Amino acid sequence: MIADRLKTQTEQLLDAFVSKLQGAFDLELSVELFPENPGVYRLNHAIGAVLVAYGKSTFGTSEAVDSVFQARNMSFQLTLVFRQINGTDGATSYLDRVRECLTGWKPPHCDMACRPTAEYFIGQVQGVWQYGLSVATRTIQLQTMGPEDGPLLKEARFEEYP
DSSP states (O other): OOOOOOOOHHHHHHHHHHHHHHHHSTTTSEEEEOOSOGGGOOOOSSSEEEEEEEEEEEEOOOSOSSSOEEEEEEEEEEEEEESOSSSTTSHHHHHHHHHHHHTTOOOTTEEEEEEEEEEEEEEEETTEEEEEEEEEEEEEEEOOOOOOSSOOOOOOOOOOOO
């Protein structure tokens, strides 16, 4: 049996995005992680759904010389899947509302609030409209430090310099 492991930073952030959107759009929409097999995804909600996925990260240079300590600029991709495009229950209305919900929100483990970076029309298939929204935030990537190899320091001797 495999022991339970803690969720990774990215998994925790995905869960936080889903929770934030579920809290804001509780009964209005379905909010879930992007499906493993999008080709067979079926919109079951009467109005629409927001599907959350991790997009990518870019990394800054290390801020320390003796270890790795760097900015991790993360992008999350939201796909809005709706039965209509216009009106209060339409994709464009909810695109604005989802963007407003996330803009300025600071997810856990992040040192920068969310900001939208792109919106785009994906397409329409069999009466279902899709739009994409990219949202960026920043966190820190730290080196995992374990015990160092070699002998342990057992005694320290200090000398004064003239």
